[in-house]
Amino acid sequence: MKKIMKVIAGFVFLYSVLIPKITYAISGTDFTTLAPLPKGTSLTALIVHAVNWLVIVAGMLAVIYLIYGGITYIMAAGNEDKIKQGKTIIINAIIGIVIILVSLALVRWVGTILSASTTY
Numbered sequence: 001m002k003k004i005m006k007v008i009a010g011f012v013f014l015y016s017v018l019i020p021k022i023t024y025a026i027s028g029t030d031f032t033t034l035a036p037l038p039k040g041t042s043l044t045a046l047i048v049h050a051v052n053w054l055v056i057v058a059g060m061l062a063v064i065y066l067i068y069g070g071i072t073y074i075m076a077a078g079n080e081d082k083i084k085q086g087k088t089i090i091i092n093a094i095i096g097i098v099i100i101l102v103s104l105a106l107v108r109w110v111g112t113i114l115s116a117s118t119t120y
Helices: 002-027 043-074 080-117
Strands: none
Touching: 002 043, 043 080
């Protein structure tokens, strides 16, 4: 069981890392949110850029945790403890995703306020 979970986690990780890169390479989409910063970038832009990276990594981990909770729930096979554990993991992952989305919105809002106040 643990070996199957490790294999599934490995596939989920590879899928989440490789597929976006392949998709952007094929479509030619410019993903400027994570583009390298040019010289002379302000401290505000640097902080917003770093937080964007952290939020994306946290979001990927939360989705992986959600998938793990779903797999735990499905593989419970009637075991009440495993069913409860799976439900708890799913609820915690959803709460984490909501917190991550709210923090992303808050950081972008504060970033626009700070960048607008420093452009005078």
